Amino acid sequence: MFQALTNASVRMVQRYLPDAFLFAVILTFLVFVAGIVVNGKTPMEMVNYWGGGFWSLLSFTMQMVLILITGHTLASTNICKRGLNALGSLAKTPGQAIVLVTVVSCVANWINWGFGLVISALLARVLANQVEKVDYRLLVASAYGGFVVWHGGLAGSVPLTIATEKHSLENITGVIPTSETMFSPMNLTIVAAIMSVLPIVNRLMMPAEKDTIVFKGEGIAQQEMAAADSTIDNTPASKMENSRLISVLVSALGIIYLIYYFADKGFKLNLDVVIMGFLFLGILLHGTPRKFLDAMNEAVKTTTGIVVQFPFYAGIIGMMTASGLAASISQWFISISTPTTFPLFTFWSAGLLNIFIPSGGGQWAVQGPIMLPVATELGVSHAKVAMAIAWGDAWTNLIQPFWALPVLALAGLGARDIMGYCLMMLIVTGGIISLGFLLF
Structure with a gap:
């Protein structure tokens, strides 16, 4: 029965889900109306709300472009290709490949979502090349599926925000330590349950051999994504472009800074730190500036979807917040809540809003000031309600192409290729998270 449901989900998505850009356009008109x-x-x-928000994600868009380019460039170095190939060699069968990429994705995204998105997508490509008869669509969907745990992990923006002094809602909640949010028994149980169940679910979704679609291109092990050796002539310009010393010196600056950063702040990852690590390790491991730049030129071709679509989502966010539509949705869920169901309904409302506001920080700015005062009135834990918003934000990312774009770009697939499988993951993980908020 589960296989039949999966097949039905895949067929439905293949038939009705438009390209990711058109999905953003449809959401734009839906929110407008x-x-x-x-x-x-x-x-x-x-129109004014839309235009006013249209460029509000430029900084974040650039971060996403850079994490995709630098991650792709780092993975194209010989040492990283050998490492990914070694990790991929642990899987010998299609089922093992699906389980392996799911586990790696969950763990990596729990540590840091930017790191997790890139690493899991690249591992999926390696496995597609090394393991015969594994369905490439399900493999990539599994690589993306682990992203669902990110907001319950070490880089979760909501729990980190409310654990920081002078955050915007400190007058309501005070400073809430991470021991009550990301390291609470409830959150750790939800994360452990998803990490245990999701690999099994993805394994069960494997299509019959006659329906399997395998990887058509060359895998990372065979692709020469790193630049070929450049011809070095005697001109000073060519010698500088092919100088290993220059690469060592410039990468040393970045690596020394990162060592100082971690020594000073501890293992505190954010997007900027991940990008910097990818960038300077890529420069060092490619050996010469010429090889690094050639690899960057190849990687930049994967960023079109992000550059074009993120401004449209920024416009949607502008309309949702400025029009009061996001607040209206939250208020409706509040109206049907009791002290027992309030965290659960907060989670569901956050999941719905996340389809239109696919930004953890943006969603917290909208829902936090609405939900937390109500939590005070109902006597519900502020930490629990905050994590309900966080998990709702992460949950429906499974069917939101906004966050899948980096994975799809690296994999060379479209949203409709994986979203049928992601829809099944959404149902299963939604049940797990909902039970977590009811039982604790």
Whole structure:
């Protein structure tokens, strides 16, 4: 029965889900109309909200472009290819490949989502090349599926924010230590349950051999993504471009800074730190500036979807927040809540809003000031409600192409290729998380 449901989900998505760019456009018009109908805004007001938010994610867009480019470039070095190949060699059968990439994705995304997205996608490509008859769509979907645990992990923006002094809602919640959020028994149980169940679920979704779609291209082990050796002539310019000394010196600056950063702040990862690590390790391991730049030129071709689509999501966020539509959705869930169900309904409402506001920080700015005062009135733990918002933000990323774009770009697939499998993961993980908020 589970296999039949999976096949039905895959067929439905293949038939009805448009390209990721069109998905963003459809959401734009849906929010535009909802703001007029639900909140009584005029069309011109909605246009202004959209235009006012359109460029609000430029900094984040650049971060996502850089993490994709630098991760791709680092993976194209010989040492990283050998490491990924060694890890991939642990899987001998299609089932083992699916389980391995799911486990690696879950663990890596729990440590840091930017690192996890890139590493799991690259491992999926390696496994597709090394393991015969493994379905490439499910392999990539499994690589992306581990992303669901990120907001319950070490880089979760909501628990880290409320653990910081002088955060925006400190007057309501005070400073909440991570021992009550990401390291609470409830959160650790949810993470452990997902990490245990998701590999099994993905293994059960394997299609019949006649329906399997295998990787058509060359894998990372065979691709010469790293630049070929450049011809070195006697000109000073060519000698500098092919100088190993220059690569060593410039990478040393970045690596020394990172060592100082970790010594000073502990193992505190964020996007900027991950990007810097990828960048300077890539420079060092490629050996020469010429090889590094050639690899970067190849990697930049994968960023088109991010550059084009992220501004549209920024416009959607602008309309959702400025029109009051996000607040209206939250208020409706509040109206049907009791002290027992409030964390659960907060989780569900956050999951719904995340489809339109696929940003942890943006969603917290919208829902936090609404949900936490209600939690005070109902006598519900602020930490639990904060984690409900965090998990809702992470949960529906499984069916939101916004976050899948880096993985899809590295894999060379489209959103409809993996979203049927991701829909099944959404149902299973949603049940696990919901039970967590009811039982604790």
